[in-house]
Structure formats: C-alpha cells, structure tokens
Amino acid sequence: MRKLIYFFFSVVVLILVSCTYYQLHIEESRSTIEDKEPQGIPVAKAPDFKAFKRIEQKKRAFFDYLRPGIEYENSRTRKEREFLLNSKADIESGSLSQAEVEQLGELSMLYSVKIPVEGPDAEWLDKMLHKVDVLPEALVLIQAANESAWGTSRFAKDANNYFGQWCYQKGCGLVPLARGEGMAHEVAKFKSVQQSIHRYFVNINRNLAYRKLREIRYQLRAEGKDLSSPESAMQLTNGLTKYSERGMAYVKSLQAMIRHNQQYLQDDAVAAK
Template sequence: MYLPVKATIATLVVLLLITLSLTRLAPPGDPASEKTTKQQSSMIQKISPQPALTITYKPIHSPDDIEALTPPLIKPVAYTRVSTLAALEVSTKKQKFFDMILPAVLISKQRLLAKRIKLAEINAMPTPDEKAQAWLQKQFKLYKAKDTTQLKSKLADHPTSIILAQAALETGWGTSRFFLEGNNIFGVWSFSAKEPRMRASQTREGKPIYVKRYSSLIEAVDDYFVTIARGGPYRQFRKARSQTRDALELIKYLNYYSEIGDEYVQRLRSIITRNKMLRFDSYQLQTADAI
C-alpha cells in the first residue's frame, strides 16, 4: 500500500494546484471557470478512493493471541481486549507490545488520510453540497476547527515512532491498569459521566479522577489524535509537524503532554533511540490489493 498511497497524495496535490491556478486565471462567475473546476473535482474523486481495507477484530486472552508483525506491510488487526505482558522476558514483552499496538496506530492514521482526502475533494467543489457541508460541520465540532484551513492542520498525523513511544511510556509497556481494563493507551482523562470510563486510584485536589474506556485499541488511537488536534498545549506541536517529519525533533514539542514536562520528552527520546523505533515510520497497512 505504501507506494499507491504516496502516489495518490502526490497526484491529489498536483490536481489541487491546477484547480487553484485555473480558478485564479478565469474571472469570477466565468462559466468556463466553473466548468473547469467541476471537471477537476470530478478527476480528484476518481483518483482518490482508498484501497480496500478489511479489519479483523479480535480479543487477546493471552500474549499468544497477538499476531506477529510482518513488515513492511502490517495486517490490519483491531484488538478489542488486551492481556498483560508483565510475565514475559523484556525483549519478548516489547516485541509483543509493538505487535499489539502498531496495527491500531496505522489503521487510525489511514482514517485520518481518508478525511484529508475528503476535505481536499470538498475544497475543490465550487459550491459544496448539503452532504459535504454536514460532514464539514461535524469535523469542525469534533476537532474544534474554525475553517477548512485549520481543519486541514488538525487532521494531520505524525511519525508512528512517536505514537508507539508514548504508548509504551503511558502504559508501562502494556502493564497499566487503565490499559488492561479500559484499552486506554494514552492515559486520556474523562470529564463526562455520560461516556464509558473508570476511576483512577489517585485524586486531584480531593476530587476523583476518571479516565476513558475504549471498545478497541483503534478507538483509543483515534481519540488520541483528536486530543492532539484539539488541545491548546499542543498548538506548537501541530505547527512543527507541518514542517518536519523528524520524530526526534518533534517530541520536544510534547513537553506539555505530561506534568513532568521536559523529563517526559527525554524519556520519549530514550525509548525511541534505545528500541530503534524510527524503523516503524515506514511501515504501512496491508490492503486487500496487497494480499
């Protein structure tokens, strides 16, 4: 899938640039301009469908249920229940952790890509229809975006190595209670009693703390991306990821993700480098076309 997706994105960018240039050349309201724009939009819709992706959902009752990775194309498996890895030897535990988390990360990133492509299609429309407008309003609300330019930035992703390192740090390599009981990979808090959640053992200023429960690891990663997109403390991180894909450069903008600040960044750096996690940045999902 790696080459087709990159080719799709590259082609899409070219077509959008052509659309913008033709729109600038023709005067506003010019029928020829409107016709050209519609033709470009139609072309984009034809070249942007996502490769077929069949996700396998399954629970983990023991580490033996975790499917081994087959790089560089990773089978799309969604685990709905996890099992502790605490009893495993360190190197085995880490590999099982990657096997378990990586598919969910790649599936979630694929979903973001699909949203970015849809946004590009809508931006190419002379006048977005009612369905397109409804989709936009839903995304604006979810990601706290004011317009399509801001939404585009919030729909971006970042290197897989960063996400895996955060997952390892937040879950203690898959051993935390939040992870084992609620599929909560990133320690995301809950502020609403209306959503599935669990109570933490500690309190904050005498008040109970709750964290979210998720139905699968994919849902947890999806929510992680929303958290990064919405949070004010991650504004500099979002800006930086639009300028570089260097994981070790980007992590220094995640100092607000944890109360330990710069120490959190140093721990992420150590996890990434010691476990040679930059290799995961080139891994892609296996699609039906690649099977």
C-alpha cells in the same frame, strides 16, 4: 416604535435560542462521532505482556499489537485530509455540493474548527489542515509504551487506556490510587483498545494544549519531510510538554525511548510494509 422594539427583542431571543440549540446539537453530534466504535479492524485481546520473560519479545509483541490500530487511525485521517484537499476548489468557488457541506460540517465538529457563517473558506481550510494530519507511528507507540508501562499498567489492562487519558465525570473511568487531594479526575475507560487509540488521535489533533505539535508537523510537511519517520516523531515530541505535569522532562523521556528503541521501531516499520 413599541412594535419595532418588540420585533427586535423577539429576533434576538430567537437567535439566542437557535444558537443554543445549534451548540447543543454540535456537542451531541461530536460526542457521537468520538464515541462511535471504529469499524473495519478486529479488536483483538491484548497479550499478557507481563508473561514475557525477555524484554525484546515483550517490546515486539507490544508494538505488533498496537500497530494495526495506529495504521487504521492514520488511514482514516489521511482520507479526511484528502477529502479536505479535494474540496479546496469547490470551497474557493463557493460551489460545494450538499454532500460536501455535510461532510465538512462533521469534520468541523470533530476537530473543533467552527465554520464561518458564510460557509467554509480558505482560512477555515488552512486551520483544518493544521489539525487533520497523520501522527508518526513511532510517536504513538512510544507514548503508549511510556503511559502504559509497556501494556502492564492497571489502566491498560482494566480500562483499555494505553495513553493515560483523563475524564472528569464521576464513574467515567478508574480512580487513580495516587490521585491528589482535591482532584476529581479519573482515568478514562474505553470499550476497546482501538477506541483508546482513536481518542488519543482526536486529542492530539484537536486539543489546544498540543497546538505546538501541530505547528511543527505543519512545517515538516511544508518542507517535504517524511511524517512517518522516527526522526519526525522525535521532532513532534517537542510539542508534548503539556501532556504531562513533568513538562520538558516528559519530552526528554520520550526522546530517550525513541532513541533506545530505534531497532524495534525501524524493524517493525519495515515489517509492516
């Protein structure tokens, strides 16, 4: 009996240690994936947006500057989604190749959707498809314009941060001049603007705070709507109440900006095709 208890205790300890190691490995791998400098697109130096005398020129220059990086992230996301859909039959039949298992594991880490012990299943795939999807260019452009004051903010110029993204380790970014008493966050500093865009995509597609946005997007796709349209961007803003302390007032400001900048957004979308 004593030997049985000792054996049981040893197995429990081994499982706990293994789980701890696995979780640490997951976090380290996910950090590596997130922080990896995106490849395949030149990281251009930002124009001096304050130097533009005409607001129309500034807006066009701002949108033109960010659009290639947004398309790069959407292209990456489309490829990830296509891979998931192409793996559906193998997931359902339980005949995944080792290469598929490894890539699905990497995606599960990036999007924080834990794979069941038995392996990927239909429920897991559905959760992934809620997260792994494109973001309307208009939404990303307008949020960047709002958060960075059209590329003129201190955080955009000194930290490559166009989306007001925070971090919580001392020295990880720039300390806001108006940071409230007792608060310890900093505004994250990125190696490049492209990395800032990448982390924005990961944040929106993974963070629990933006689950409503992802549900709206999932429904729009189910209805056959064009997710790249300004109309879809307008719909998705309703899932961003937690992006700012201003809540619904923040959403209303984004919607007003989308309406006010329709000409530039549509002209830019046509020019990009």
